Amino acid sequence: MIKPARYWRKEEWQIGLLTALGAAFLLLFCLLPFAYMLAVAWAENHDFLSPQVDFRWTFANFREIAVPELHVPAYLANSLGIAGATALGATVFAGLAAFALTRLRVKGGRGILLAALALSMFPPISIAGYLFRMMAELGWINTYPALILPYIAWILPLCLWFLAGFFQGIPRELDKAAWVDGCTPWQLLRHILLPLARPGLLSAALLAFIFAYNEFLFALLLTVDAHSRTLPVGIAMFQGLHGEVPWGSLMAASVLAVLPVVLLALVFQKQIVGGLTRGAVKG
Amino acid sequence: MRIELKRVTKIHASRGRKVHAVDGVDLVIEPGELLVLLGPSGCGKSTLLEILAGLESPTSGTILFDGEIAADAEKKLFTGPKERGVAMVFQSYALYPHLTVAENIGFPLRVAGAREPALGEAVREAASAVQIENLLTARPSELSGGQRQRVAIARALVRKPSLFLMDEPLSNLDARLRLATRAKIKALQRNLGVTTVYVTHDQQEAMALGDRVAILNQGRIEQLGTPAEIFDNPATAFAARFAGHPPMNLLRVEAQENAEGPGWQGPVLALPGTTWFVPGRPPRGSTALLGIRPEHVSFVPAHTPGAIPAKVAASEKFGRDQLVHVEIGEITLSALVTGQAPAIGDSVGLILNPNRMKIYPDDGEVG
Numbered sequence: 001m002i003k004p005a006r007y008w009r010k011e012e013w014q015i016g017l018l019t020a021l022g023a024a025f026l027l028l029f030c031l032l033p034f035a036y037m038l039a040v041a042w043a044e045n046h047d048f049l050s051p052q053v054d055f056r057w058t059f060a061n062f063r064e065i066a067v068p069e070l071h072v073p074a075y076l077a078n079s080l081g082i083a084g085a086t087a088l089g090a091t092v093f094a095g096l097a098a099f100a101l102t103r104l105r106v107k108g109g110r111g112i113l114l115a116a117l118a119l120s121m122f123p124p125i126s127i128a129g130y131l132f133r134m135m136a137e138l139g140w141i142n143t144y145p146a147l148i149l150p151y152i153a154w155i156l157p158l159c160l161w162f163l164a165g166f167f168q169g170i171p172r173e174l175d176k177a178a179w180v181d182g183c184t185p186w187q188l189l190r191h192i193l194l195p196l197a198r199p200g201l202l203s204a205a206l207l208a209f210i211f212a213y214n215e216f217l218f219a220l221l222l223t224v225d226a227h228s229r230t231l232p233v234g235i236a237m238f239q240g241l242h243g244e245v246p247w248g249s250l251m252a253a254s255v256l257a258v259l260p261v262v263l264l265a266l267v268f269q270k271q272i273v274g275g276l277t278r279g280a281v282k283g
Numbered sequence: 284m285r286i287e288l289k290r291v292t293k294i295h296a297s298r299g300r301k302v303h304a305v306d307g308v309d310l311v312i313e314p315g316e317l318l319v320l321l322g323p324s325g326c327g328k329s330t331l332l333e334i335l336a337g338l339e340s341p342t343s344g345t346i347l348f349d350g351e352i353a354a355d356a357e358k359k360l361f362t363g364p365k366e367r368g369v370a371m372v373f374q375s376y377a378l379y380p381h382l383t384v385a386e387n388i389g390f391p392l393r394v395a396g397a398r399e400p401a402l403g404e405a406v407r408e409a410a411s412a413v414q415i416e417n418l419l420t421a422r423p424s425e426l427s428g429g430q431r432q433r434v435a436i437a438r439a440l441v442r443k444p445s446l447f448l449m450d451e452p453l454s455n456l457d458a459r460l461r462l463a464t465r466a467k468i469k470a471l472q473r474n475l476g477v478t479t480v481y482v483t484h485d486q487q488e489a490m491a492l493g494d495r496v497a498i499l500n501q502g503r504i505e506q507l508g509t510p511a512e513i514f515d516n517p518a519t520a521f522a523a524r525f526a527g528h529p530p531m532n533l534l535r536v537e538a539q540e541n542a543e544g545p546g547w548q549g550p551v552l553a554l555p556g557t558t559w560f561v562p563g564r565p566p567r568g569s570t571a572l573l574g575i576r577p578e579h580v581s582f583v584p585a586h587t588p589g590a591i592p593a594k595v596a597a598s599e600k601f602g603r604d605q606l607v608h609v610e611i612g613e614i615t616l617s618a619l620v621t622g623q624a625p626a627i628g629d630s631v632g633l634i635l636n637p638n639r640m641k642i643y644p645d646d647g648e649v650g
Contacts, residue, residue, distance in 0.1 A: 177377035182365035
């Protein structure tokens with residue numbers, strides 16, 4: 001039975017409304033904490049949501065965190081440096097491994113990928129104690145390598161799986177064509193595979209960067225002072241004047257912490273989406 | 284470039300079992316000829332092509348390029364595609380998506396170390412040979428299938444190869460473009476005189492293009508010859524199924540010691556369900572396949588003595604000709620008629636031209 005035209009228009013209108021409501025809910029759910037964070041960072045009194053207190057605009061919070069005793073610039077530098085090194089290391093290692101596992105005939109290649117996946121399912125806290133002991137014996141507590149190396153090791157399986165899937169999406173016939181055209185494996189990697197894999201490599205690097213940047217547990221355990229402490233840990237250690245939580249300073253520092261990642265995502269958003277979807281669909 | 288393959292075999296291990304993708308192939312490819320490897324999917328023709336290219340190494344056997352060893356499994360010698368001077372066009376063209384047409388064509392030369400202006404010269408020359416000079420700055424994603432194929436051919440030719448390999452290059456094109464491009468490929472190969480090996484599963488393409496055709500079945504060459512030789516004299520039932528369109532009829536006949544015919548004594552091959560027979564013994568076993576082309580089957584009135592009684596089941600018209608499918612009990616057969624043809628449902632008699640019948644060992648397949 002063919003439904004009358006009026007009925008279809010009503011259904012479409014209902015679908016449109018539900019979609020809009022769903023989208024609005026999702027946006028609110030994700031963005032409201034950020035909005036609140038921004039508001040508190042620029043508020044004189046963080047209690048502005050209660051009826052007795054007004055919202056007054058001020059930069060005081062930002063001035064407070066700029067003091068040298070709080071080491072905020074050092075924390076930021078540490079975070080950026082460690083996350084950057086992790087992104088670079090993880091991408092290079094995972095990229096080479098993914099190339100080898102998908103392109104060169106490695107015996108047990110599938111087993112290696114599965115083992116990596118299995119290892120990545122360990123909860124970080126399970127090795128935290130041993131990691132601390134190992135770093136202490138190496139004398140690496142409170143240094144960059146103490147964080148960079150475990151971070152690379154931790155995010156490597158994810159980057160490896162991601163890049164392996166991405167490399168698999170590049171047709172094998174291109175390899176054969178390149179070989180017939182006279183390429184050595186290095187030339188194949190440099191001229192053909194790397195340019196084609198660039199979106200995936202960028203996405204993997206961003207993945208590693210964001211993981212390392214946000215990581216808290218290892219950073220808390222393995223760093224002692226501003227020499228290598230990262231921003232998440234630094235912010236968590238802010239003390240208030242009389243022992244209360246200094247919300248204003250905390251939120252101001254958080255705004256600062258969020259800034260690099262937001263900027264990266266904005267600059268590379270096209271590549272991120274491209275990288276995430278291209279690996280999924282055969283070209 | 285004269286190429287010799289001696290007892291070339293390629294064995295794959297597939298799920299614990301050994302598969303002979305290529306099985307003891309002996310082949311000589313004459314300089315300048317266009318040899319077609321014809322066969323169904325999985326017969327080993329693409330593997331053989333990759334072995335010729337140097338993309339795969341043979342498990343056993345030897346390959347010689349102009350007398351020099353290109354691969355020898357026993358002596359563990361192997362040269363890659365570059366040293367062999369081989370160029371290849373793939374079924375899906377395999378163009379580099381991130382490079383322009385000009386960069387794609389020039390890629391083999393660039394990898395070998397060529398630079399401007401020699402590089403640009405060679406690219407322009409190759410592009411004009413296939414008439415794509417106006418597309419040099421485009422990317423593969425902007426091109427049509429036919430254009431991409433020409434880029435692939437240009438890229439293969441730019442190195443002036445001694446051996447030109449093509450793996451089903453026309454199968455991704457629409458029918459009309461396929462015919463036009465087929466003629467162009469033939470002309471191009473003639474002009475350049477480069478030894479070419481062409482893989483296809485389309486027997487019309489094979490017969491139209493090849494100077495010689497090798498029919499492959501399960502890794503072995505069933506027949507090697509010119510298209511005319513294969514058409515007139517298919518060596519096996521498998522080859523018979525491949526040569527000619529519409530395909531040859533293959534009827535299963537049984538051995539009988541004594542015929543029930545007027546004045547005939549001796550072994551015959553009889554068509555089951557009828558009184559029709561032809562003198563002879565099956566080459567192997569107790570059954571054989573009788574091959575007769577549709578054009579060598581004629582219609583006569585139903586009860587003519589010596590004719591096989593049959594009933595018309597279906598009919599296909601190709602312009603002037605008509606392919607009439609008849610049923611003899613459970614057996615079907617096609618006859619090619621020009622002009623007037625019997626109607627569906629008619630009872631007819633069939634006469635098979637005795638000079639054109641071929642007897643093959645029964646290979647178990649339906650005809």
